[in-house]
Amino acid sequence: MEKESITCFQYKLRNLACDGEILKLLKALHERCGGQWVYSVHQNYEVYPDTPELSEAFFYPEWWKRRVVRPAFPGIQEFGWEEGRSFHFIHSSQTVNGEVRHLLQIRGEEEFTEEDHVLLDYACILTGYMKALPAASEGISTLMGNAYRGIRPETIPEGVFPENGYGIVVLERGDKGILKQQGYLGYRLHRSFRKCLRYCFLDETHLLLFVSADNVMKVTEQLEEIIGFGDDDMIMGISGLYSAAEMDQALGEARHSVEVGNLTDMDRTVFFHCELGIFRILDYPKPGSPVNRLMDQMTEKLMEYPKEKRDALSDTMCCFVKNHYNYQKTADAMYAHVNTIRYRISLLENLWSCDLQREEDRLLFEVVSRLLPLWVKETGYE
Structure with a gap:
């Protein structure tokens, strides 16, 4: 069957563009010119023929090597890429309402013709009058x-x-x-x-x-x-x-x-x-939060002790809470004498003006015991 004239084909493309049929437009270009056609607007892509993976070459312009050609239109650029396989690209783009729209033809090593350039340029102009892809937005x-x-x-x-x-x-x-x-x-x-x-x-x-x-x-x-x-x-x-x-x-x-x-x-x-x-409900480690300020105030007092002692105090507090405020169980878990545990907990009570006989202060200890390991990791305190 005789190939339709380029003028008739352009008319066909125009009708597809008027109907908003971008995928059908790409399909028609593929059937006429071969290669793989890609249209992109911001986070949206249409590709024909579709493949499980579009070649990475499309996404890395720094890999492209500009080819010395004289396209029919100055807005078209032609590139080559070799990375295991050889690809040639012709590329055109335009900005519509702040959004950059790209149209690209990818093919193997065969050369592009003047008709390829003409149709790419015409199709790119048509896409400027189409509705953007459904979710296209530069914002x-x-x-x-x-x-x-x-x-x-x-x-x-x-x-x-x-x-x-x-x-x-x-x-x-x-x-x-x-x-x-x-x-x-x-x-x-x-x-x-x-x-x-x-x-x-x-x-x-x-x-x-x-x-x-x-x-x-x-x-x-x-x-x-x-x-x-x-x-x-x-x-x-x-x-x-x-x-x-x-x-x-x-x-x-x-x-x-x-x-x-x-x-x-x-x-x-x-x-x-x-x-x-x-x-x-605790937004630590979000900067500036009330929980952050609480941790800063409490750990600032803890930092007054040498590292070995503050480590022992913080470890004891976490273990004490984990063992439901039971001195003997905490001592057994830490291989320490129960009086040592009582002494450390009393130091913390005095340091933070707390009384673990009060339910509110027990709750405070529990919160701090959860946050302290995060605070240590985040600040890397020594």
Whole structure:
């Protein structure tokens, strides 16, 4: 069958663009020109033909080698990449309402033709008149970053976020630089979760997510696989279920979960806020909190003793609370004489103006005994 003229094909592309059929537009370009076509707007990607993994080459422009060609249009750039396999790219982009839209054709070693350049340029212009991808918004990262810092969103862009979801904070505490692969990881997150997840790389060690899921445990397993959790280099905190308008609460709980988890348990990788026990209401180690000020005041007095003595006092207090304020059981657990335990506890009572006959002071001791190990880890006091 005779190939339709380029003018007729452009008319076909225009009709697809008018109907908002971006995937069909990419398919038509593939059938006409071959290669793999990628259209991206911020956190959204459409790819045809779809593959389990889009080549990493797309996400690392620093790997691309500019090819010396004279494209039909100055807005088109052509590149090559060789890393085990050879790829050629032609790339065009434009900015629409503050959002940068990219259109890219990837193929093997075969050369691009002038028709490829013409159709890429025309298709890129058409996408500027299409509705953006369903959840495209340049403000996603800004909104999520502010929510992480405790600023409640004034408005949620329609169709951008799932209506309800879980806040998740991923922390990289190793030095492998896993979260530096932001573009590639972003695509993998998008492809795995499509419209039910939004993300923000706060920096190279923190990844924020808001994800809708019927089974959040399964989501954490998928995230571990996508991001590549290994050893103790990555940990994750998960909030309860919140509406998108309450994202500050969701990401706040997730942040608190990962902070507490990072200080308390080096053997686990996933920390659910609902499982934090008393730490759900104690916001330590959040700077400036009343709990922080309490710990600063109490440990400042403890620091007046030499290290060996304050270690003995803090260990005794934790063991005493653990053994339900029983002197003999504490002495047995610490292989010490019961009078030694009584002496240490009386020192702490005097130091902190407490009386363990009072229920309120017993509760205070219990709270401090939970927080003290975190305080020691965080401050690294000697």
